[in-house]
Amino acid sequence: MKAPNPNRTWLAIRRDWDLYLMLLVPMCLLALFKYVPMGGLVMAFQDYDIFGGFFESPMVGLKNFQELFSAREFLSVLWNTLCISWYKILFFFPVPILVALMLNEITCSWYKRTVQTIVYMPHFLSWVVVAGLAFDMLSSTGAVNRMLGLVGCKPVNFLMDASKFQPIVVLSAIWKEAGYSAIVYLAAISAIDPALYEAAVMDGAGKLKQMLYITLPGIVPTIVMMLLLRVGTVMDGNVEQIMAMYNPTVYETGDVIGTYIYRMGLGNMRYSFAAAAGLFNSVVSFTLVFFSNLASRKLVHRSLW
Secondary structure, three states: OOOOHHHHHHHHHHOOHHHHHHHHHHHHHHHHHHHHHHHHHHHHHHHOOOOOOHHHHHOOOOHHHHHHHOOOOOOHHHHHHHHHHHHHHHHHEEEHHHHHEEEEEHOOOHHHHHHHHHHHHHHHHHHHHHHHHHHHHHHOOOOHHHHHHHHHHHOOOHHHHHHHHHHHHHHHHHHHHHHHHHHHHHHHHHHHOOHHHHHHOOOOOOHHHHHHHHHHHHHHHHHHHHHHHHHOOOOOHHHHHHHHOOHHHHHHHHHOOHHHHHHHHHHOOOOHHHHHHHHHHHHHHHHHHHHHHHHHHHHHOHHHH
């Protein structure tokens, strides 16, 4: 591969200087909020003192990691994180693909725009608003329990039952994000050559066969890319959503690594312990993305890099 020509690069910068100037803003934000905070990872190897700072806090090596892995609740928190994330991959990930496929088959333009608007709208609600709606619907006097009462069933305390918290999290995520996530797949579908559909119609293929043999294979690279990105968030569990919806009675199944870090770091002021948990979380996430990308490249010849 030829080495880049510095003169040609400089000429491109001079020609499109305004575009490169606009690029400086996101690059500065990326450096400020993503790379500069990496210096704080040293806290994971210190007994951090808020008054002494990074330079006067004593180094303790892997002590914080030993405390993390030996903590009584750590395995439970890790298990909850993995369960919620894998449930979302299993049940949430296919939904945007199905939504995109169904929207693509709608021929009436005004009806298609109306449906798109309706399924996109929940994305623009914050998780605090969605949690409030969930509390109103699932409370002991909410709409769901009222409907159960109409058919003779006893009220169910959804929000105080630890066994029901994870399904509620997954279903609320599907309701909020599935429609908006379908935009990526609709864009991929729009890039498929229309001549393929015309040839399929001439060969007698119906809508179902066109979907199975043209549309789905055409968006496989996008599906693989989105799946790899989803695997990278397995250790995340969508902390914002869970913090808005959980309560101490569902910690057994609802407490994830992100909420655990928040409670330990800010609630109990164990900053070094929380930094160790956060570093562990990041390393595992990177490892999952790396090996998932490697497996994808070997199996389906599609990858992020």
